[in-house]
Amino acid sequence: MDLIFEGLKQAIILILSGDPLVVEATLRSLQTSGTAVIISIILGVPLGFLLALTRFPGRNLMVSLVNAGMGLPPVVVGLFVAIFLWRSGALGFLGLMYSIPAIIIAQVIIALPLVTGVIISAIQQLNPKIRLQALALGATKAQMLITLIKEARITALVAVIAGFGAIISEVGAVMMVGGNISGQTRVLTTAIVEQVGRGDFSRAIALSLILLTITFAATYALTHYQQRGTALWAQRTSK
Amino acid sequence: MGAAYLQIADLLQRYGDKVVSDIDELVIERGEVLAVIGPNGAGKSTLLKLIAQLEKPVSGTFSFNGGVRDELDIRRRLAMVFQEPLLFSTTVFDNIAYGLKVRKVAKVEIASRVRGVAGMLGVSHLLGRDAGNLSGGEAQRVSLARALVLKPELLLLDEPMASLDPPTKKALIEDLQEVLDRLDVTVVYVTHQRTEAIMIADRIAVMDEGRIVQVGAAQEVMNCPVNEMVADLVGVENILKGRVTGARDGGTVVEVEGKEIEVAGGESLSGKVWLFVRPENVSIVADDGAEHQAGMRNRFEGEITKLYDMGPFSRAVVECGFVLVALVTKRSANEMGLRVGVRVWASFDSTGAHVVSRE
Numbered sequence: 001m002d003l004i005f006e007g008l009k010q011a012i013i014l015i016l017s018g019d020p021l022v023v024e025a026t027l028r029s030l031q032t033s034g035t036a037v038i039i040s041i042i043l044g045v046p047l048g049f050l051l052a053l054t055r056f057p058g059r060n061l062m063v064s065l066v067n068a069g070m071g072l073p074p075v076v077v078g079l080f081v082a083i084f085l086w087r088s089g090a091l092g093f094l095g096l097m098y099s100i101p102a103i104i105i106a107q108v109i110i111a112l113p114l115v116t117g118v119i120i121s122a123i124q125q126l127n128p129k130i131r132l133q134a135l136a137l138g139a140t141k142a143q144m145l146i147t148l149i150k151e152a153r154i155t156a157l158v159a160v161i162a163g164f165g166a167i168i169s170e171v172g173a174v175m176m177v178g179g180n181i182s183g184q185t186r187v188l189t190t191a192i193v194e195q196v197g198r199g200d201f202s203r204a205i206a207l208s209l210i211l212l213t214i215t216f217a218a219t220y221a222l223t224h225y226q227q228r229g230t231a232l233w234a235q236r237t238s239k
Numbered sequence: 240m241g242a243a244y245l246q247i248a249d250l251l252q253r254y255g256d257k258v259v260s261d262i263d264e265l266v267i268e269r270g271e272v273l274a275v276i277g278p279n280g281a282g283k284s285t286l287l288k289l290i291a292q293l294e295k296p297v298s299g300t301f302s303f304n305g306g307v308r309d310e311l312d313i314r315r316r317l318a319m320v321f322q323e324p325l326l327f328s329t330t331v332f333d334n335i336a337y338g339l340k341v342r343k344v345a346k347v348e349i350a351s352r353v354r355g356v357a358g359m360l361g362v363s364h365l366l367g368r369d370a371g372n373l374s375g376g377e378a379q380r381v382s383l384a385r386a387l388v389l390k391p392e393l394l395l396l397d398e399p400m401a402s403l404d405p406p407t408k409k410a411l412i413e414d415l416q417e418v419l420d421r422l423d424v425t426v427v428y429v430t431h432q433r434t435e436a437i438m439i440a441d442r443i444a445v446m447d448e449g450r451i452v453q454v455g456a457a458q459e460v461m462n463c464p465v466n467e468m469v470a471d472l473v474g475v476e477n478i479l480k481g482r483v484t485g486a487r488d489g490g491t492v493v494e495v496e497g498k499e500i501e502v503a504g505g506e507s508l509s510g511k512v513w514l515f516v517r518p519e520n521v522s523i524v525a526d527d528g529a530e531h532q533a534g535m536r537n538r539f540e541g542e543i544t545k546l547y548d549m550g551p552f553s554r555a556v557v558e559c560g561f562v563l564v565a566l567v568t569k570r571s572a573n574e575m576g577l578r579v580g581v582r583v584w585a586s587f588d589s590t591g592a593h594v595v596s597r598e
Binding site: 130133134135138139140151 | 291389
């Protein structure tokens with residue numbers, strides 16, 4: 001118990017004093033996971049719409065791949081990204097192994113199916129006639145799609161936060177393709193593993209506290225918006 | 240009224256192998272209210288979606304004001320209200336303002352138009368409310384306001400009253416009638432309810448299996464249906480099989496179950512025919528009634544086999560060699576002592592019957 005209390009005390013001192021390792025790992029984590037989530041939204045929202053609203057040959061296969069991707073073990077993603085980016089791999093010529101872009105690629109592969117899958121489900125849960133109603137009031141196709149996003153905004157936000165939470169706390173893939181290089185690719189999760197290996201529990205606890213705070217903030221935001229939706233639902237059904 | 244606003248020609252739509260719309264020609268006149276009635280699956284809602292460019296037909300042309308226009312231009316000339324209110328998850332104000340916002344109308348004008356139409360439909364007090372927090376009647380009023388605020392040239396209404404309770408429906412129909420009278424708008428109104436159609440429409444189109452089987456002035460369709468299906472749909476309860484036996488006084492003589500019935504018109508018909516008589520055109524008297532019914536050509540003695548209480552009316556089923564249904568006021572029924580087993584004279588005038596070919 002002493003180890004934990006002492007570790008917590010030291011951790012708070014490290015955070016408040018702006019320990020370089022703690023600050024670096026935190027900023028790097030926010031940078032990689034933030035970028036990966038934005039890319040996942042840019043790719044996942046249109047893909048989700050395409051799969052939710054249209055029918056084309058191969059659509060069912062794509063939806064199955066998205067669903068399978070939602071349960072993909074991150075360490076396996078890391079392994080395949082590493083194989084592709086390895087010097088002798090298919091994309092080895094890009095020289096991305098052990099770099100921030102490599103981490104972001106792995107994180108996008110983990111988050112993209114999650115974002116796409118939740119968007120598909122959010123759009124399909126809407127009354128299909130909402131789309132027709134928007135068009136029948138003079139919306140262009142783009143305006144109609146924006147209306148659908150607004151209608152599905154609570155679930156869509158859940159997708160974003162869930163994707164962010166999944167990748168910021170991921171360690172296996174990030175370690176494999178990023179390598180936890182000090183000053184370059186060290187993020188919160190890989191730094192925790194490293195500090196525990198060194199026996200520096202104070203730093204490990206400090207990093208964990210920050211990671212916990214970020215993931216809790218994400219979970220809190222998610223719950224807040226979900227409950228807002230539920231409250232609205234309760235209000236509607238009580239009429 | 241008079242000039243064509245929308246001309247539909249050679250319209251064909253299929254869902255898989257099933258033909259859901261097959262219309263050679265339909266002209267909707269400027270400023271008219273055209274009610275479209277028909278059984279379930281007749282293609283009424285599909286027709287509206289095709290007009291609104293929400294579905295692409297297999298073939299067909301839509302000519303608005305004599306010109307063929309692109310899809311967005313057509314959609315921005317019309318507005319459609321569905322059976323469900325389909326309100327967006329935002330305030331009532333933003334819902335009504337939706338179509339104006341997508342047209343990028345100035346904010347000041349949006350505010351004034353939204354308030355104006357909200358006043359006409361009695362939803363001004365709801366403007367700040369969340370649209371999800373409305374009763375069914377309120378939500379449908381908002382949905383109508385959202386369409387009318389656009390001042391559409393063509394308003395498409397797809398059974399907008401179907402999910403409302405009778406008092407709410409009655410109030411909304413009355414308000415809608417008043418609003419439509421004030422606005423210069425052409426309306427296509429799909430409904431299951433013939434009473435709604437009669438109340439609101441200038442003309443009625445009857446659809447069956449994707450086709451328009453009859454279109455005409457509301458009273459014409461009600462009184463002179465072109466076939467058995469239309470007759471049944473518009474509430475003609477006496478649909479009798481007969482045979483033309485001759486002509487008399489400019490009318491036609493039809494034999495039904497061995498009895499002669501005189502019908503005005505139908506001179507060109509011969510052979511097997513359908514004879515249609517609306518129940519409200521059939522009179523009943525308990526005694527001989529010879530004096531009262533002297534002018535009536537078609538008088539048949541029979542017995543009441545069933546009598547239904549329908550609020551202010553009684554519906555009497557009379558067996559007089561064939562079955563005749565009559566609608567009489569409750570007061571008359573009581574005064575005449577009508578009840579099952581009572582012998583009566585049932586009669587209708589030759590102009591109260593309509594005859595069409597059954598060949």
